[in-house]
Amino acid sequence: MPVQAGEAPVPDTDHAPRLAGDLAVWLIILAELLAFAILFLAFAVSRLRHPDVFAASQPTLDTSAGLVNTLLLITGSWCVAHAVQAAECYGRRTTLRWLVAAQACGAAFVMLKLSEYADKAAAGIDLETNVFYMFYYFLTGFHFLHVLAAMVFLAILTVSVWRSQQMAQQVHGLETGAAFWHMVDLLWIVLFPLVYVVR
Amino acid sequence: MSGEQMNWLSNPINCVWLALVVATLASYTLGEQMAGSAWHAWGVALVFALALAKGKWVADVFMGLRTAPALWRRVVLGWLLLLTVSLGGLSLLG
Numbered sequence: 001m002p003v004q005a006g007e008a009p010v011p012d013t014d015h016a017p018r019l020a021g022d023l024a025v026w027l028i029i030l031a032e033l034l035a036f037a038i039l040f041l042a043f044a045v046s047r048l049r050h051p052d053v054f055a056a057s058q059p060t061l062d063t064s065a066g067l068v069n070t071l072l073l074i075t076g077s078w079c080v081a082h083a084v085q086a087a088e089c090y091g092r093r094t095t096l097r098w099l100v101a102a103q104a105c106g107a108a109f110v111m112l113k114l115s116e117y118a119d120k121a122a123a124g125i126d127l128e129t130n131v132f133y134m135f136y137y138f139l140t141g142f143h144f145l146h147v148l149a150a151m152v153f154l155a156i157l158t159v160s161v162w163r164s165q166q167m168a169q170q171v172h173g174l175e176t177g178a179a180f181w182h183m184v185d186l187l188w189i190v191l192f193p194l195v196y197v198v199r
Numbered sequence: 200m201s202g203e204q205m206n207w208l209s210n211p212i213n214c215v216w217l218a219l220v221v222a223t224l225a226s227y228t229l230g231e232q233m234a235g236s237a238w239h240a241w242g243v244a245l246v247f248a249l250a251l252a253k254g255k256w257v258a259d260v261f262m263g264l265r266t267a268p269a270l271w272r273r274v275v276l277g278w279l280l281l282l283t284v285s286l287g288g289l290s291l292l293g
Contacts, residue, residue: 014293015266017266017267017268017269018263018266018267018268019267019268019271020262020263020266020267023242026271030274030275033275033278035277037278037281037282040286040290041282041285043290044286044290045284045289046207047289047290047293048289049291052291054293057255063227063230063231065225067223067224067227070223070227071220071223074216074219074220074223075216077216077257077261078212078213078215078216078219081212081260081261082259085212106280115239118248135228151283176263177260178261179263181256182258182261182262183262184255185232185261185280186254186257186258186262186287189250189253189254189257190250190252190254190279190282190283190286192223192226193226193246193247193249193250194290195243196230197226197227197229197230197246198235198243198246199230199232
């Protein structure tokens with residue numbers, strides 16, 4: 001019986017533990033998680049050392065933009081997870097639809113972040129304004145580069161799926177790209193409360 | 200709840216997305232309300248607890264670590280737990 005879109009697929013009967021995606025990307029993910037952890041902790045320690053600077057600067061951030069960006073990355077991750085599921089169960093057209101939707105979420109994130117940076121630049125705020133903004137630009141900028149990398153990764157996979165007639169051969173590549181995309185989402189899930197929410 | 204909605208929620212990916220959206224909105228609302236309040240410390244703890252829960256859902260369901268070898272799951276969730284507890288603790292010290 002064919003599975004309807006949106007329904008959970010038939011569970012895999014093979015229950016052996018399996019890492020979804022390529023081992024090399026997972027090793028990169030671990031290195032990225034470690035690098036960002038150091039940056040996040042440096043931000044938190046710096047807030048303890050310069051409470052007045054952080055208290056004055058943090059409220060100037062647009063928390064609503066941070067919220068929308070969080071929702072965009074979460075929704076992008078949801079689309080990517082659906083794309084992997086579609087490659088396993090529903091076929092090429094559904095997979096492509098989810099991949100394009102994920103790219104649209106990524107593109108919206110990029111546009112919103114650029115407009116945030118433009119607003120700050122127009123207000124004369126840059127890396128050298130104070131220690132808070134140095135961290136703000138460094139953390140969000142480093143993350144922004146990872147979003148761009150994830151989008152390039154996904155674009156390559158989209159072309160590969162579009163050209164392919166054998167979806168089974170695409171699943172491993174999609175899982176690998178998805179793992180990187182979800183890591184970018186995971187990092188923002190920590191960054192959003194740290195930089196935007198908690199004051 | 201209609202059959203179609205039941206079908207939609209039977210997919211763990213959809214359930215996690217819904218939970219992530221609700222937790223994000225809750226985190227944002229807490230942030231807006233807690234500044235200068237008497238319950239600020241509890242608010243900070245709750246915001247980082249929500250980040251921990253969100254990260255776990257992404258890792259387990261989206262990244263598929265729930266069905267991955269235990270060591271990989273422990274490393275990623277350990278990273279998340281250590282980081283959110285440390286950041287929450289440092290934020291409360293300030």
